Amino acid sequence: MSEGIALKSVDFRENKRIVTIFTADHGLITVFMASIKTPQRLNLSSPLTRADWQLKPGRNDLWKFLDASILDLHMPIRQDLNRLQTARYLLSQILETQMPHKPAPALYALLRSFLNRLKTTPNPSALRLAFHLKLLLHEGLLSLDPSCATCHANPANHFQTGLFYCPSCKPPRSAALTSDQHEILHNLAITRSFQDLEQIDCKELKDLL
Numbered sequence: 385m386s387e388g389i390a391l392k393s394v395d396f397r398e399n400k401r402i403v404t405i406f407t408a409d410h411g412l413i414t415v416f417m418a419s420i421k422t423p424q425r426l427n428l429s430s431p432l433t434r435a436d437w438q439l440k441p442g443r444n445d446l447w448k449f450l451d452a453s454i455l456d457l458h459m460p461i462r463q464d465l466n467r468l469q470t471a472r473y474l475l476s477q478i479l480e481t482q483m484p485h486k487p488a489p490a491l492y493a494l495l496r497s498f499l500n501r502l503k504t505t506p507n508p509s510a511l512r513l514a515f516h517l518k519l520l521l522h523e524g525l526l527s528l529d530p531s532c533a534t535c536h537a538n539p540a541n542h543f544q545t546g547l548f549y550c551p552s553c554k555p556p557r558s559a560a561l562t563s564d565q566h567e568i569l570h571n572l573a574i575t576r577s578f579q580d581l582e583q584i585d586c587k588e589l590k591d592l593l
Contacts, residue, residue, distance in 0.1 A: 385436050385437070385438055386407045386408060386409045386410060386436070386437050386439065387407065387408045387409075387434070387435070387436055387437070387455070388405040388406055388407035388408065388410075388413075388434070388435065388437050388492075389405065389406050389432070389433070389434045389475075389492075389495065389496065389499070390403055390404070390405050390428065390429065390430060390431050390432065390433045390434075390435075391404045391405065391406050391412075391431055391475045391478055391479055392404040392431060392475070392479060393429045393430060393431055396416070399418065399419060399420060399421055400416070400417065400418050400419075400420060401416075401417050401420045401429045402414060402415070402416055402417075402446070403415045403417055403428075403429045404479065405437065406478050406482065406492060406495065407437070407492070408487075408489050408492045408493075409487060409489075410485055410487060411482055411483065411484065411485050411486040411487050411488055412478075412479075412482045412483065412484045412485070412486070413439070413445075413447050413484065413485065414445060414446055414447065414484070415437070415439060415446070415447045415448070415449050416442065416446050416447070416448060416449060417429050417449045418449075424454070427454060427457060428452050428454060430457075431472075431475060432457070432458045432461060432462065432471060432475070432499070433454060433456070433457055433458070434454075434455045434456040434457075434458070434496065434499075435452045435453060435454045435455050436452060436453045436455060437449075437452045438450040438451040438452060445484060445485070456500075458471070458499055458502075458503065460503040460504070461499070461502055461503055466508050467502050467503070467505075467508055470502060470508040470509075470511060470512045471499060471502055473512055474495060474498060474499065474502075474512070474515050477515070477516065477519055478491070478495060478519075481519060481523055488522075490522065491519070491522050494515070494518060494519075494522070495515075498511055498514075498515050501578045505578070505582055506582060507581075507582040507584075509586055509587075510572070510581050510582055510584050510586050511578075511581065511582075513572050513586050513589060514572045514573070514575070514581050514584075517569065517572050517573040518573060520546045520573075521573055525545070525546040526546040526547075526573065527546060527547050527548065528570060528573060528574070529548070530548070531548075532548065532549050532550035532552075532553050533547040533548060533549055533553075534549060534550075534553035535550060535552065535553050537550050537552075538550065539551075541560060541561050541562075541563075541566065542554035542558040542559065542560050542561065543558060543559050543561050543566075543569070544557065544558035544559065548566075565589060568584060568585070568586055568589055569589060571584055572584060572586060572589075
């Protein structure tokens with residue numbers, strides 16, 4: 385038994401699906417499901433569904449579905465377009481950054497908490513940007529060091545691919561940040577309280593990430 389969230393579902397022949405699940409214990413796994421026309425299996429194979437999965441390793445990294453208990457369908461997200469688009473972005477980030485069968489329990493807990501908060505948040509944009517930055521931190525791709533990544537001199541007010549650079553060392557196409565934008569980015573990355581996150585006005589950063 386392993387808790388996991390369905391990220392992606394692809395139809396396979398008639399009445400079958402291949403579902404990609406992000407699990408707490410095994411990271412990304414791909415599951416073969418048959419008889420998906422039943423209501424329970426339709427729901428289980430739908431992206432966003434969180435469940436306790438009973439699975440068995442199969443051939444070619446394709447796990448076999450045995451049984452599952454639905455824990456959360458995240459219905460408030462599915463019923464709101466803005467929330468749904470934000471959730472799809474969160475799921476896509478996991479798919480793009482995680483390797484199969486690489487456990488990432490802290491990242492799973494982060495995704496679970498953000499999806500749960502997304503049901504009621506008044507500020508989905510802040511959650512989207514905060515998750516993006518926290519994922520970069522988790523993967524070691526974001527540095528919050530205020531000094532330049534190349535020469536270690538201040539001010540490091542240019543940003544690209546998770547690193548800060550001074551004007552002399554800035555790479556092509558880096559984004560110049562104002563002091564306010566730098567502070568907003570930093571706060572989004574480190575703030576742990578959802579209430580505090582939702583108070584951050586992140587409109588100035590929407591074109592930078």
